[in-house]
Amino acid sequence: MTKISTELFEIAQPVWNLSYQHPFITELAAGKLPLEKFRYYLKQDRYYLEQFGDLHEKIAQLIDNPADKEILLVGANDMHDGELDIRNTMFQEIGITADEIKSTPIAPTAYSYVTHMNYELTNGTTASAVAALLPCYWLYSEIGHRLINAQSPVPIYQEWLDSYASTEFDGGTNQMVQLIDHLSEQADSAERAQIKDSFLKSSNYELNFWQMAYTMENWAG
Template identity: 55%
Template sequence: MISVYLKRRKNMVSITQKMHQQAAPLWQESFDHPFIKELASGSLPTDTFRYYLKQDRYYLENFGDLHQQIADHLSDASIKQFLYDGAQGLHDDEATIRREFFQELSITTDEIKTTPIAPNAYNYVSHMYHELNEGSPARAAAALLPCYWLYNEIGKKLVKNGSPVKIYQQFINTYDSNGFTDATNQMINIVDKLGEQADPDEKQKMNTAFIRSSYYELHFWGMAYNHQKWA
């Protein structure tokens, strides 16, 4: 009986596989976006990458906080530990990488403080907090997943040819690294585990959270490429 169950389970399509399939058109648009294409070719204007980094700093700060807040709502010890570790890593390791980029591009603390949050960055972060505070930890975890998974796929696609610009190559390497790939796989497993515990309505809402985050990921590139402003 156990072998039959495992065989059936192996043949089942997981919730994250379904999410990935449904988000595929949005992700393809990300792969084909001029921001990504020009990052790889080295033709992306430096001021556009600077804009991206300043907005991404705001996003990652909240992304890290959300890891901890989601963990606080869960009881599974292994999931909680991964999310707590992720929160610490995003505040420490990712911040260290970004500081190096900021130094190389002369992005000062004063410039960061006086840079307004762009509409898409604001909306993306608000969406994730909404999924936690008005939804559930499972929906919030699903909302976090595209940032891991999409960036990991972009890193793996771009690393094959690389970029002639050193800082762009460093950026690509970050998301193709073994450590980031491992974290991505763990996050996928977490969402699958939470999905297994969810009823059909909750599964659908987790899927919606994932798709919306994928939408905001796509428009993050456009936000940076066009130097989006409120007016």
């Protein structure tokens, strides 16, 4: 049977292409993205990253195989020491304070994306829960590679781009890809469909996340 990661990569291409072309990304690379949209993104992303790290730990508890479990636990750790550390530096650079983070409501799309990941954790299978996490790694890795020579004229935008084009980051993505293949080895066709659905939903939420930041989305009331 075809590896599930091969199928996931294929089915995601149309929606991933929309992310590559999204004005949030193209303007960020060109240095034309208004800083207030980037600030908005960072604040919403902080909430997402915290939840994302916790989800690794919760999914790890469902896994018996020590090597597979370890991938998720290392992922959770790297997130806390890596991604969130970089963010703390960025917050200082552009003056996002702890108070500002605390008083920022979670926007609808960030909320829906995290809700989807939690839904897969409680109602799906271990593999479909991991599939919900995977586009985060894989799409950002693809974006990083596409923009490796971009050299955004805005230093903080370049800093953001650099963090996703590193070989270290590729290692984490590859591990997660291997994990989903391993967890899906015994999956029947119904479970494979569920995994694809979970992965595609997260891929759509990744696209919506750029749009959320670009339009500075808010609740109506």
